Amino acid sequence: MHISRSLTVPQAFLDLAQAMICHSDPARFALAYRILWRLQGERHLLDIPTDPDVARARKMEKSVRRDYHKMTAFVRFKEVPQDGPRRAFVAWFEPDHHIVARTAPFFQRRFTDMDWVIATPMGRSAWDGEALRCDDAPADKPDLSDDTDELWRTYFVNIFNPARLKVKMMQTEMPKKYWKNLPEAEMIPGLINGAEQRVREMADRLASDTAPRFNTRLHAKTQAKTHAKIHESVQSRS
Template sequence: MRIVLRARGDFEEWRTAARALLSQGTVPRDIEWVSEDAAGSDLFSAPASPPIGGAAPVSVPKAFLPLAESLICHSDPSRFDLAYRLLWRLQTEHALLHIRSDPDVARAHAFDRSVHRDSHKMHAFVRFKEVPASGQRRAFVSWFEPDHFIVARNAGFFRRRFADMDWLIATPKGAISWDGTDVRFCDAPADKPDIQDDADDLWRTYFANIFNPARLKVKMMQTEMPKKYWKNLPEADLIPDLIAGAEHRGRDMAARQASDTVPKFHERLHGRKP
């Protein structure tokens, strides 16, 4: 049976199909999960399955739902099959998710970690640029390139963090926007906006001032700020020169003597001690 999904990180889309398949007793090996993009380019594939009817309630451990929601956001084409295989096995293997050595469970948690890591990078590396606004609120646009379908998943974080302004986050895997009242999501790939912003220089100034050449570890820095994100970060323009000059700046810092001058407020601070 061939199940065609839009495959844009919509958990309800997968769950509706999975519950119906499970209620019909469809074993995992008899299902081919396909995204619309892949189905459209496969001229010789079997026809898509007919619409699926209703489904009986399904019982799963509490831990399965957040894990499955994360799996469906992963970009690996096998994610739907993996999620359904876990669902199928949990009907008889109730303690399955506690067996971390099980290949399916181990793979599921690897996918989950990757999705959470991608979300963390989105929180850290979205850079808003101001655009003209039609109303009283300021408006901003940002471009981000996630590895997985995490855009809708992270809408709540940005709504809470930037509630006082209108914003749009565009990505190759969809876009989210906020107008002060509603969050809107579009799962169609977006185009990268060509926008410059005065705040770019503020990011560069901030990064240059917090950069500590004496503590530089290039590999560790690239672990936290992978190179693939640099092209969309204004402060990343400075990184090659900062790395190249780190050794010299580190020697200068070490050569400076500590100041013997006591700050003028030193005595007043000590005078306040009980």
Template sequence: MRSIPIQPTFESWRDAARGLLAAAVNPGDVLWCDDAAEVSLFGDNTQVSPVPGKAPKVPAVFFDIAKSAAAHTDPRRWGVLYRIAWRITHGGEKRLLEIPTDPDTRLVQQWCKAVGREIHKMHAFVRFRRVGVDEETGREQFVAWFEPVYQTIRLGSPFFVKRFASMDWSILTPHECAHWDGGTLHFTPGVSKETAPDEDALDDLWRAYYGSIFNPARLKVNAMRSEMPNKYWKNLPEASLIKSLIAESQQRVKTMLDAEELPVKHAPKNAYLESLRRMNGETND
């Protein structure tokens, strides 16, 4: 049994997998380890470097899937991904990823689906707080704290580069942190929540916005909890309003229904609108 120590990232696994495929190492002879303590306990801790031009080609679609599955935290993911790569190349199963009933393919698809949901939650629930202004560039600086279930910071952060390109920001998570300075997106090791900034004025803006768009007539508590699970509430400034908004929803709906109907205003006098009405056979009463 050959133990392969890697960092728990797609890039680290990919480099090691290329070397193993080039050396035609069977998946059954490999023990993947992304924990230093685990590496010392099992087998021959051998580093296998990629051999240029020697590794068999793997379809690009596999790397897209592998990059997503690698963000999951299931310890089996490295072994399953290598087994799929082996089956596609040395095993000759070139269309393996098109077979949803295959156990390996199905498992990886489940991981990708879970990671995709987590990225969606990250895009929806990251809340930045202003921490200052860069004296040299004049760019505002923001920091956000997020607690993803999976290691999605690398996959999810490009979304924020496009949306907030004009400001400097950092997204801190327990797994890894992303930083944008207006030109480069880079990553650093994860940190504890104590590193994140405390509440600021932007939290009041989030609460005001959330309160203004809340529609009690369309309230569906179960659907809301499904889309916004409780585990995210502790890091959302607007979450403090949810219980009171739900409690007051019935009274607010009654107030809306009991409100006096506003009178219908006559259409404004406008030559262009008048011509349209005449074309449609309408009159301006």
């Protein structure tokens, strides 16, 4: 069929549709098309967030936005050997939706001075300082390791406060499906299991009676200063 009439849509539809088409639900195209069709008669359709079609589309948009956000958060680059002045990094990530191309400019803006590749089951993105390239061919999981991960795990373990255990909260924000690609996640079970014991030990072990040596020296110094001051003021008065 030949369509001669041109369509006009509000900018808000383009933004919404661009997010929607990244969604993994096969029904996304039909829904976007229906909204496009309805917009021709109902110009203000997108202003009605309670409309069932709009509500569903917004839900898709939200899910894509969340996936985008989680990808910017949970990608972990590992350094790989490279000739030349630029350092090179590779990451493996498993997104829920088709967001590899959508997130690539973010990584370009942030990691401009290094070469990087992000490989996923839904395609790859890559930056070499000259061009940003994306494709949607499923990539294989590369075998990667990076020594700095060990320092990161050390940080993760020590920034955790065992007296505030809130596992559910952690999992809402960092669902288990991401754990297999996060170097720090292997520490989580141990931290959870050991937490109660650590808190109990802190409670059982009363504060030590002796302060460290530098504290004693500090006190001696301040006391000497105070004495000197008192001495001075006594002298100046007399």
